[in-house]
Amino acid sequence: GAGVSQSPSNKVTEKGKDVELRCDPISGHTALYWYRQRLGQGLEFLIYFQGNSAPDKSGLPSDRFSAERTGESVSTLTIQRTQQEDSAVYLCASTISGILPPQYFGPGTRLTVL
Amino acid sequence: DQQVKQNSPSLSVQEGRISILNCDYTNSMFDYFLWYKKYPAEGPTFLISISSIKDKNEDGRFTVFLNKSAKHLSLHIVPSQPGDSAVYFCAASARYGGSQGNLIFGKGTKLSVKP
Numbered sequence: 001g002a003g004v005s006q007s008p009s010n011k012v013t014e015k016g017k018d019v020e021l022r023c024d025p026i027s028g029h030t031a032l033y034w035y036r037q038r039l040g041q042g043l044e045f046l047i048y049f050q051g052n053s054a055p056d057k058s059g060l061p062s063d064r065f066s067a068e069r070t071g072e073s074v075s076t077l078t079i080q081r082t083q084q085e086d087s088a089v090y091l092c093a094s095t096i097s098g099i100l101p102p103q104y105f106g107p108g109t110r111l112t113v114l
Numbered sequence: 115d116q117q118v119k120q121n122s123p124s125l126s127v128q129e130g131r132i133s134i135l136n137c138d139y140t141n142s143m144f145d146y147f148l149w150y151k152k153y154p155a156e157g158p159t160f161l162i163s164i165s166s167i168k169d170k171n172e173d174g175r176f177t178v179f180l181n182k183s184a185k186h187l188s189l190h191i192v193p194s195q196p197g198d199s200a201v202y203f204c205a206a207s208a209r210y211g212g213s214q215g216n217l218i219f220g221k222g223t224k225l226s227v228k229p
Contacts (some may be wrong), residue, residue, distance in 0.1 A: 101163060101209075103160070106157050
């Protein structure tokens, strides 16, 4: 498809379990971002990948969060030992180059931690 | 500490009238501003943007105004249509300020356009 895709669209998990979220950016986009949106809040930056450079992890809220990206394609966001406060919509966005907005967003993954 | 603020959580407008959504920011390093529209269960969709070297950018029914001295921007939608009903997010970027183009988002304003 032409847009950013994410999977799964919904994920319900039990507290303490690990989850993995996937993002397929737009083909040719070198920059990829992960955000999360908690209920009633704005989007919160998590991590940024630009080409083969070291990722900017400054937004990750704890060491339970990690992300990987294979080249300039798929990225996975992993949350270990999930907590209830991790419940949010996790959004992925991509852009041609990191300093050239706009970012194009995927539909998000709604994560619910019980 | 919120760097991008949308002080109105909601706005209701009659179809055909103007919708004005406001946004304030605090970081003087921001040099690029964007508006996104978000429908329920979908990701944000890019709407319109403005560089800090401009004070106005227009695209069809949508116009964004930037007042740098006041650190304020606004989105005008004229005429408003029921399909414009959505949550509108203001976002800012300091492209050359070391933040790697990260977007800082406001909390959003929910616009309802009544037929």
